[in-house]
Amino acid sequence: MAKKPAAPAAPLVHIPAVADNSALSKAQKEFNRLTKRIAKLEKTVGDFRVAATRLRQRVQDEYRPLQHQHNAQRAELVRLLDQAHDTAKLTKGERAKIADLIGFACADLPALGFPEVQPIVEKYAGPPPTEEEDQELDKQASEMMKVLFSQQFGIEFDPEADVSTQEKFQAYVDQQLDAREAEYAEQVRQQETRRAQRKKSPKQQAAEEKKQAEEKNST
Template identity: 30%
Template sequence: MASSSGNVRIVEQKATSSLSSAQKTFNRLSKKIAKQREQLSAWQTTIPLYQEKYVREFDPLLQSFDGYRVQLVHLFDRLYADKIFSKTDRTKLQHLICAMAADLLDSGEHEELKEIYNRHSGSDYDAEEEQDNQEIKSMMERMLGVELGDGIDMRTPDDFIDQISRQLHEKLHQDAQDFENPPASRSSRKKSAKAMAKEARLQAEAQQVSQSIREVFRKLASTLHPDKEPDPEERARKTELMQRVNSAYSANNLLALLELQLEIEQIDQAAINSISEDRLKHYNKVLKEQSAELQQELDTVEMSFRAHFDFPPYGALSPTMAFTMLERDIAQIREDTAGLKEDVESLQNPTNLKKWLKAYRIVRRPAFDLNPFSGKF
């Protein structure tokens, strides 16, 4: 039977023997794919749970937190012209107004703050946002080597990630087609004998790889085809198994096909151990491609999660870490909200605000800092 992790591997048959290079590569790729599957499954399980907790606990606190920040923007704007404030005080007030207003506007809400932001910044929020949008778009196009088009909106993370994923998929598909069917202008050129031999070798390898997977599929289909089974219960079992076979074959999932062979005892561990070197070469090529596809899927899922929930684009992140950080953020924003509530009440008095401004220092805050203030009011 296959292991619970789904990790098909070749086992050394004698204490004195050692695995060949191809066998070691097979085991390494099989282990890597099993780990990638576990990571992908963990994200797929975690994301809806994280979303539910975020909506139920964090989002209401964030709305309350932002509500008090909106009140502070209006409060600072209203008190800005008060004669009690010096030129330095007003500079600090403008920094606070612009920082909070921009942060609130970046969330896609509180459109009424644009006029205040524009007046105190001496700029135009919409023009700045469009410029930022174009700069980020250009950067992503250079990094990924794709054209994102004019309609993409960097303010909508899910749509942005979907478009990037679609563009990358189309590019990979086109690259594969170009490799198999070179453009006429390129294919019409006279090729050297070495180039022709290499192309023929690659085509032969690709055909052999496809044939290797097809052979496993045919063996499974021959054994499991439900139309040949008279017993109703056994026919139902084989129908379910055949659906898994078809799904694995259509996904080019060699390991899943081998796992099914082990599951139905069509082969045993001895058969896995004795896979020929030539066959292993083909299998390893399939596994490398499968691992690369899984990694791309993992990267897309994680990138979408980071963008949707405002995680930094870089740095270690796992489902467990994400939940731990959410618990921390819930505790922090609850504390910050309580502090802001007190500040809104206290700073209505210009004298209190002037005292606070005396200690306030304008600093460049981190890009992902939730609270725009360097210290608690």
């Protein structure tokens, strides 16, 4: 049985690519603009992290030394007041005021690195302070530190936050700095996400479809 003749091959139809260099150029420009914007925002985030690190370093390099100098002056004042109490001609009320300043207002100095004034403090301290008095002193010191850090570093303190000790205060400050840094980074991320999801123009869509078609034909 004779073979059937082969069917003629279908002629190839060449579909010329539609030139849309203007749309592609505009899309490329938009891509470049967003790339530069992302790089700029990444630098801003990096700068903020550097600033947060510097702020922590300032606390150690500036605030701590000033705090120590302040307490050293208080210790010297204790010595001078003790000498005046024993030698100067003072009224009964003035002596009582000195005793109150040394025995209560400066009672924290031995624990802050000035143990040499402990005997002087004990001389005027009288009965040990009650738990309520200790809490009141801690509260006053905490309020002073809150004001200082709010003015110098712009840190906001939650009224319910427990910053009653130096360790708790430092931990709260570190937490606020970390939260501020994370919030800023999240704002940058959301901003870039909104830009990426923004509706594309018809020319941008045409350029993207053309690029996808070229990639498909090349495979």
